[in-house]
Amino acid sequence: MVEQRAPEPVVLERAAVRGGGIVFAESDGLGRALDAGLFALAVPEGLDLRPGVRLCREFHRPRTGADAATRPYRGMRELEGVYFDREHFQTEHLLADAEARARHFPPEVVAMADRMNELALLVLRTALDAVGVTARLWSQVTSGAVDGFGTHWFAANHYRSDRDQLGCAPHKDTGFVTLLYNEQDGLEAFSGGRWSPVPPVSGHFIVNFGGSFELLTEDLARSVHAVLHRVRRCAPASSDDERFSFAAFVNPSPAALLHKVDDGGGHRVVSTVADFLRDFNRDTWNDRHDDFGIATTRGGGTA
Numbered sequence: 001m002v003e004q005r006a007p008e009p010v011v012l013e014r015a016a017v018r019g020g021g022i023v024f025a026e027s028d029g030l031g032r033a034l035d036a037g038l039f040a041l042a043v044p045e046g047l048d049l050r051p052g053v054r055l056c057r058e059f060h061r062p063r064t065g066a067d068a069a070t071r072p073y074r075g076m077r078e079l080e081g082v083y084f085d086r087e088h089f090q091t092e093h094l095l096a097d098a099e100a101r102a103r104h105f106p107p108e109v110v111a112m113a114d115r116m117n118e119l120a121l122l123v124l125r126t127a128l129d130a131v132g133v134t135a136r137l138w139s140q141v142t143s144g145a146v147d148g149f150g151t152h153w154f155a156a157n158h159y160r161s162d163r164d165q166l167g168c169a170p171h172k173d174t175g176f177v178t179l180l181y182n183e184q185d186g187l188e189a190f191s192g193g194r195w196s197p198v199p200p201v202s203g204h205f206i207v208n209f210g211g212s213f214e215l216l217t218e219d220l221a222r223s224v225h226a227v228l229h230r231v232r233r234c235a236p237a238s239s240d241d242e243r244f245s246f247a248a249f250v251n252p253s254p255a256a257l258l259h260k261v262d263d264g265g266g267h268r269v270v271s272t273v274a275d276f277l278r279d280f281n282r283d284t285w286n287d288r289h290d291d292f293g294i295a296t297t298r299g300g301g302t303a
């Protein structure tokens, strides 16, 4: 019998924010991160992530019986267009644009999400520069996402351990850049024809690049790879220890267009974001939320 060896964990390039820029620990760390589609970014000093952790632990619990400090974090399964039950997977999540965050989340969660968002924008600018897209084109080819327009989602994920299902569907994130925070094992990346664990790196975000960025840079000599990832079934020892994660996404507005750039400095429109998302949702989730990320908030979802 041939023994199947467990796949080696993915070793992530490491980076930190220094002097207003992103500095990698290794000299070609950024290049390798663009190829791999993900890397670890140190959580900057002074960025308090506890509101995000608390939101993930509480949003799915009922408000009744909670103390005054916990109540604003709870009862969010009721939020239509913000709460999503992924019926074929363990995950249930909140997905909120800036408008929905201001309306439904405690102010300290909003402040944390805003900082994560700024950090994701710094990554976007760093990566655009690294693949040689001239700064003059950044606004146009990202449909304004680089300037803070577009849709800046914040997601809070909870993995329901009582479900005997995969944690989260295999997917590529759809936008440009995602800043993900998790503390427990379970995330896996597909590379070299197999799924490999991506262990959390203490004190770090996991940054990954999304499908819009992959498409944008596909024809360049140096391009950005969007990593296919999933979360395996999570079975913690106790229900107090259930898996969670939260993330800030820099995405184009669903009303925008997706572009492709070339090495000659040209660019062209290749799709609408709405079409791209609809196809993606159908292929990925196979549930009733085909308009996930397109028309989720009553305000139209275009923060």
Ligand SMILES: O=C(O)CCC(=O)C(=O)O
Pocket (backbone or CB within 6 Å): 155, 157, 168, 173, 180, 182, 186, 187, 229, 230, 231, 244, 245, 247
């Ligand atoms: O929970 C995780 O570690 C991954 C979540 C994820 O991929 C996402 O929210 O897009």
Ligand SMILES: [Fe+2]
Pocket (backbone or CB within 6 Å): 171, 172, 173, 229
């Ligand atoms: Fe993801």
